[in-house]
Amino acid sequence: MLKPKVLATRVIPDSGLEIVARECDAVIWNEEIPMPRSNLLESVRGIDGILSQLSDNIDAQIMESAGPQLKVISNYAVGFDNIDLAEATRRGIFVANTPDVLTETTADLAFALLLAGARRLSEGVDHVRGGKWLTWGPRLLLGYDVYGATLGIVGLGRIGRAVARRSRGFDMRVIFYDPEAVISAEEAKWMRPAANLDQLLSESDFVSLHTPLTSDTDHLIGEAALAKMKSTAVLINTSRGRVVDTEALYCALQAGRIAYAALDVTDPEPLPSDHKLLGLPNCIVIPHIGSASVATRNRMAVMAAENLLSGVRGQRPKYLVNAAVNVERTGD
Numbered sequence: 505m506l507k508p509k510v511l512a513t514r515v516i517p518d519s520g521l522e523i524v525a526r527e528c529d530a531v532i533w534n535e536e537i538p539m540p541r542s543n544l545l546e547s548v549r550g551i552d553g554i555l556s557q558l559s560d561n562i563d564a565q566i567m568e569s570a571g572p573q574l575k576v577i578s579n580y581a582v583g584f585d586n587i588d589l590a591e592a593t594r595r596g597i598f599v600a601n602t603p604d605v606l607t608e609t610t611a612d613l614a615f616a617l618l619l620a621g622a623r624r625l626s627e628g629v630d631h632v633r634g635g636k637w638l639t640w641g642p643r644l645l646l647g648y649d650v651y652g653a654t655l656g657i658v659g660l661g662r663i664g665r666a667v668a669r670r671s672r673g674f675d676m677r678v679i680f681y682d683p684e685a686v687i688s689a690e691e692a693k694w695m696r697p698a699a700n701l702d703q704l705l706s707e708s709d710f711v712s713l714h715t716p717l718t719s720d721t722d723h724l725i726g727e728a729a730l731a732k733m734k735s736t737a738v739l740i741n742t743s744r745g746r747v748v749d750t751e752a753l754y755c756a757l758q759a760g761r762i763a764y765a766a767l768d769v770t771d772p773e774p775l776p777s778d779h780k781l782l783g784l785p786n787c788i789v790i791p792h793i794g795s796a797s798v799a800t801r802n803r804m805a806v807m808a809a810e811n812l813l814s815g816v817r818g819q820r821p822k823y824l825v826n827a828a829v830n831v832e833r834t835g836d
Contacts, residue, residue, distance in 0.1 A: 508552040508816035513539045513560050516580055520805025524555065527813055545569045553816040555580060555808055562587045567595055576815020580808040582606060583744065584825055585717045596830040600811035600821035602804040604662065606795035611666030613794045614742045617766035618655075618710050621738040623647040624764070626788045648709065648736060648763065650674050656698070656708030658724070659715030659743065660685035667712055668695055679704055682715075705732040710740065717744035727752040730762060738764040742794045745771035754781050768794050 507529040515521065515534055524530050531547055533539045538559040539547070548554060548570040556562050558581045567574060567588075576598040577587055584601050592599045620626060624647045631637055631645065655671045657664045660682040668678050668691075678695035681704045687695065698704035701724075705711060711733065715721045725739070726749035733739070739762060741748055750771050756762050766788040770781075773792060781787055795801060811821035 509550060510553040510555060510812060510816060511547050511551045512555040513544065514557050514580075516555070516808065517802045517805040519802040520807075520809035523806065523809040524812060528553070528816065548574070552576075553578065553812050555812050556586070557581065558583060558586050560586055562592075564588055564591045567591060567597065575818065576600065576812060576821065578808050578812040578815060578821065579825075580804060583716065585744070589826055593826045593829050598811075598815040598821055598829055599825045600808075600815065600823045601825050602807040602811075603823055605803045605807060606800050607662040607666050609797045609800040610663050610742055610794035611670060613768060613796075614663070614667050614712055614714075614740055615670045617740045617742065617768065617788065617790075618712065618738065619650060620788055621740065621764040621766035622650050622710070624786075627785050630785075648738065650676070650710075652676065653709040654679065654707055656680070656704040656711045657695075658682070658701070658704065658711065658713050660687070661714060661716075663742070664712070664714035665691075667714065676710075679707060701729065702732050705729055706734070708737060709734065710738045712740040713743045713747055715743055715747060717746055721747050723747070723749040723752075725749065725753070727755070730756040733762050735761060735763065737762045738766065740766045742768045745769040745773045750781065754784070757781075757784050757786050764788075768792055 507527065510524060510528040510530050512524060512530060512532045515532060538557065544560065544566060548566055551570050552573055553576040554562065555578050562577055574597055577592060579587060579601045582601055582603050584599060587599055589599055624645045628645055651674045654677045657668055657678065657680040660680045664680065671678055672694060679698045680695060681698045681701045713725065715724065724747050730752055748771065753765055757765055764786045768790050769792055770789060775781065775789060782789060795804065807823060811823055814821040
């Protein structure tokens with residue numbers, strides 16, 4: 505019996521890669537950088553399933569190049585804004601992701617960035633490595649207290665709630681902005697909704713972004729939003745780079761209109777090494793490692809592999825994103 509043909513656009517952890525290699529006739533892109541568009545267009549021809557990454561733009565052209573036998577696109581991520589979901593659904597192609605598994609790991613990193621920005625850790629490391637540490641100083645690298653401060657969370661999904669839970673250990677006041685969020689009676693005891701985004705921005709000492717990228721949230725944090733934040737505020741972004749207007753953020757940081765930014769995601773991504781944002785001492789940028797723990801990435805790999813296998817076998821993946829996909833194709 506012929507094995508289904510699949511394309512893995514990057515090497516994922518062995519826990520998932522071994523499943524794919526064992527069960528499928530797999531083409532695997534082994535380079536460290538994402539597969540170039542021209543290679544992707546060629547490599548998908550005749551493929552039954554794609555195991556994709558956020559860095560892959562899986563649009564109508566890619567689906568057309570693959571051919572009508574393409575059954576599934578399994579994204580190795582929670583987000584799926586890199587996939588034309590409407591087009592995949594129209595073509596009867598399953599789209600699946602890896603939800604829930606990275607919630608706590610990403611929340612850990614978001615809070616680590618919050619602490620790093622508050623206490624200027626990146627500057628402290630540079631100070632020591634640059635040979636500038638001469639003695640203890642009463643005014644050296646003064647930062648901002650986290651304990652008892654106000655945390656504003658934009659987007660109260662799974663990760664936003666997990667960050668909020670972590671803040672309780674620091675006795676923080678928590679407010680959130682998410683028009684669709686419903687909180688429990690227990691949660692209402694220690695966090696409350698802001699009337700609007702402007703109120704959250706103006707009251708918060710720390711603003712942590714956890715919203716998906718949509719047409720409404722594209723550049724949600726731009727010049728006007730940044731102008732409403734405290735001059736002592738720290739902005740943390742572990743959502744999507746385009747939620748923040750990079751140019752507006754640079755100007756706000758340079759002018760001291762906000763104190764600090766700590767970013768796991770950027771626009772563009774990756775950020776060029778000579779980008780002016782990287783020259784600012786009050787900005788921490790790390791390379792999109794929100795889910796980068798050994799345990800989490802292994803679990804993601806297994807989920808993505810199992811989604812892929814279900815799809816190429818004509819079965820609904822467990823973590824199906826486009827529930828409206830044509831069921832006649834699957835025989836459900």
